[in-house]
Amino acid sequence: MSKNGSNTRLPRAKGIDMAAYYAAKECTRKVKRMVLPPRNRQIVEEFIAILGMKEKFERHDVPIPNKVVMFGPPGTGKTLTAFYMASRLELPLILVRLDAIIHSHLGETASNVRKIFEYAKASPCVLFLDEFDAIARTRENNDEVKEMARVVNTLLQCLDEFEGDSIFMAATNLEAELDNAIWRRFDTKMTYSLPDQARREQYISLMLGDFEHEDGVREQASARLTGCSYADMEQIILKAKRKAIIEDSLLREQHIDEAMAEYQPKIG
Ligand SMILES: Nc1ncnc2c1ncn2[C@@H]1O[C@H](COP(=O)(O)OP(=O)(O)OP(=O)(O)O)[C@@H](O)[C@H]1O
Ligand SMILES: [Mg+2]
Known part of the structure; x- marks a missing residue:
């Protein structure tokens, strides 16, 4: 797919043309009317509390969480939560444009995935990948099994090596489609549902x-x-x-x- 896809009006992140950049302040503005149900609020608060106690966790040799996956139906606040996390952590949100990452030549998709993770390694941010299932599909389910496995493998590697001050967040409507090995890599999982x-x-x-x-x-x-x-x-x-x-x-x-x-x- 074209790198100059449909989202050309989005602000571009410096040095990475596959993503939009939102400063923390902009993120704060976007979440003014967010409803975060108690269970998810608790998960987010705990996540943020831990990030504020890094040294203590290091002393106990307990790793800090930094990978969040959100799943649930459309329009229930997954993307909004990514903005909220960025706002609370005072980090910019890097919203990855999936159409720009997925390339008809899958070798390039894998290298694009690598690039966005390299970006997050170099500059602290909340790296957010929406419609995550599109690149992290179960290997069995895919027609281009072998080819796609390469992208999934790259993703696994990137998730394993993901460290530093950035947070990785991913969202999907189709959690059943996610590759199991990918699923396991997330330390934090949040379920979204229609409001009661x-x-x-x-x-x-x-x-x-x-x-x-x-x-x-x-x-x-x-x-x-x-x-x-x-x-x-x-x-x-x-x-x-x-x-x-x-x-x-x-x-x-x-x-x-x-x-x-x-x-x-x-x-x-
Ligand atoms: N929990 C929520 N609290 C307040 N507003 C919400 C909430 N969920 C959704 N909205 C409203 O709906 C719009 C879409 O929400 P959002 O993009 O977060 O949904 P999503 O769960 O990411 O959906 P999709 O699966 O389609 O990406 C938001 O801009 C917001 O105005
Ligand atoms: Mg969304």
Whole structure:
């Protein structure tokens, strides 16, 4: 695939044209309205706490975690968590463009993988690889078995040699497709799921902010949006807000209903 693929508007990381660069401050801005369910919050907090106690861990000869894999359905906050991690660690986020890494000549894919890991070795960052399954597919599942195994082997090697102050994060919707040997390399695993009623209410509150709304809209909307991802909810609430603004009215349940009918979220 072309190195000058679709994401040309993304900021480029210096010295590596396969990734976008986000300064820590930008990452902080992006995560203002994030809902991190308690279990994942605990995992992230523990991860960050450990990084702040490096010497203590060295004294005990216990390795520091630095590889996180996130899995779960689309629009549930995996990419957002990578931004959050960068923000909390005050590191830049390097978002790898998969279309730029995967090359029709697989030898080049392997060398691209090596390059991005070399970059992270030289400059502390959160290195984030989205749609990770695309390069870390189980060897059995792949048509071009032998060729792809070379990429997977490179990846294994890079993960084994990954050290220093950078963090590696990967996300996938298809954890079953990941190569087992790769899976084992991650010291930290986080599962994402669609929001339940309580999480939906929490997110809708964040989305509503100080936007004027009728009493009960939050509860009604969170019941109405059952089965939606956070990304769906975001689009629907924004649409509903636009309707309210046009009408110069409070946000009402009807706006949510209309927005939902127009947006047609894929539920199930
Ligand atoms: N947990 C969350 N809290 C707040 N907003 C969220 C959350 N999850 C998703 N969103 C909203 O949906 C958008 C998409 O989220 P994100 O990119 O993190 O999803 P994802 O899990 O990485 O999805 P995909 O599997 O499609 O890459 C975000 O920009 C954000 O606005
Ligand atoms: Mg994502």
